[in-house]
Amino acid sequence: MxxxxxxxxxxxxxxxxxxxxxxxxxxxxxxxxxxxxxxxxxxxxxxxxxxxxxxxxxxxxxxxxxxxFVDTHVHYPQTDRIAAHGEQLLDWLDRHIFPAERAFADRTHADEVAAFFLDELLRNGTTSALVFATVHKASVEALFDAALARNMRIVSGKVLMDQGAPDGLRDTVAGGRADSEALIAAYRGRGRLGYAVTPRFVLTSSDAQLADAGAMVATHRDVLMHTHLSENRGEIAAVAGRFPTARDYLDVYDRFGLVGDRSVFAHCIHLDDAAMAHMGRAGASIAFCPTSNLFLGSGLFDLARADAHGVKAGMGTDVGAGTSFSILHTLGEAYKVCQMRGASLDPFRALYLATLGGARTLGLGDRIxxxxxxxxxxxxxxxxxxxxxxxxxxxxxxxxxxxxxxxxxxxxxxxxxxxxxxxxxxxxxxx
Structure with missing residues (x-):
């Protein structure tokens, strides 16, 4: 002892x-x-x-x-594309992010970036994080192995993406399920790691893959579900075009069993009261990502609306659309976003969102x-x-x-x- x-x-x-x-x-x-x-x-x-x-x-x-600090949404493979000029979400993904993510098929490259990424988190005072990897199984293995070496509490998962992405970044329903199950089996219970079933967002998964993601979440009661929701108006319009009978973007996820008390949705900028109320009833959580929302011109998150409906929230740097690994800097931008929404973010509340609030968002509020x-x-x-x-x-x-x-x-x-x-x-x- x-x-x-x-x-x-x-x-x-x-x-x-x-x-x-x-x-x-x-x-x-x-x-x-x-x-x-x-x-x-x-x-x-x-x-x-x-x-x-x-x-x-x-x-x-x-x-x-x-x-x-607890970072509730960040992309480690996008580390080298932070501060990439121009474009809004969908074009930015095509121009900057998808090309960078192809490189993570190489385990050596993934190991190098994962080590830098985790050291950068620690340098900024972040000790726990919910992290996007890539579609490649090796990208998750590299991150988890680096986290084990540092004894950090990291939650991540293989990205599920069987459509709407270039060659080298698509999986299949069966392949995505097999890789995810293998990662859960290999890393569950090791160190301070956690797993998140991770469909990138609605537009990059088929109906069959979204349904399979919901089945995995239902099967494994100790995993999270991590994805993006209602970030960009062009994205929202495309989702509505694909699912014309859905009430809204959140309803699409709900149809596939992906809205629950282990669901963490990044952004949620353009949700109305009905959607926020649905999230509150379901116990779902939001990652508030002010620097990326401003950088990509996506919009201003309404924290007061989320609060009014009892939706849990934590802070996300969302690197690489986010412009800093620093949660302190991110809290400063969150204050400005709240001001633009006619609200004021108290510094004690900000500390809560960056620490215990983030932990509760990840279902870890009794541990960190x-x-x-x-x-x-x-x-x-x-x-x-x-x-x-x-x-x-x-x-x-x-x-x-x-x-x-x-x-x-x-x-x-x-x-x-x-x-x-x-x-x-x-x-x-x-x-």
């Missing part, structure tokens, strides 16, 4: 501040986290805990200690996303003096709310001083 303690200023959410009342946000200006074999054994005020753990090694951490006993010890240290401007702004802040908001708006990878995974240092900014 390995026990280690960490001392510093601690901030976590234990519930959604929108609904959880005063106990939703916990702040210990002089706090202590005790980690036993990668899991938090105790957390609280240092003065209350120090005597209980006399003799346990203690590491002093400067800055603000918060839970590790909070600094509390029994949770996996994924946390990071934010430096409020990481840049001259942030240091000046933070020094003038009079409240924790103001300090946290400054980090939300001005922070990025530079503000992440250290990242810990299961209680072990995984990234140090100045190392």
């Amino acid at each position: 390995t026990v280690h303690a960490y001392r510093g200023e601690i901030l976590t959410t234990l519930d959604d501040p929108l609904r959880g009342g005063e106990g939703a946000v916990v702040h210990h200006p002089k706090g202590m986290i005790v980690v036993e074999d990668g899991v938090i054994a105790d957390v609280g005020r240092y003065s209350d805990l120090a005597w209980k753990y006399d003799g346990v090694p203690v590491t002093e951490l400067g800055g603000l200690i918060v839970p590790g 996303g909070a600094l509390a006993p029994g949770y996996e010890a994924d946390f990071l240290v934010l430096d409020p003096a990481a840049t001259p401007l942030l240091a000046r702004r933070s020094a003038a802040a009079e409240t924790l709310h103001d300090r946290l908001f400054a980090l939300q708006i001005l922070g990025d990878d530079r503000a992440v001083a250290q990242t810990y995974v299961a209680g072990r240092l995984a990234h140090a900014r100045n190392a």
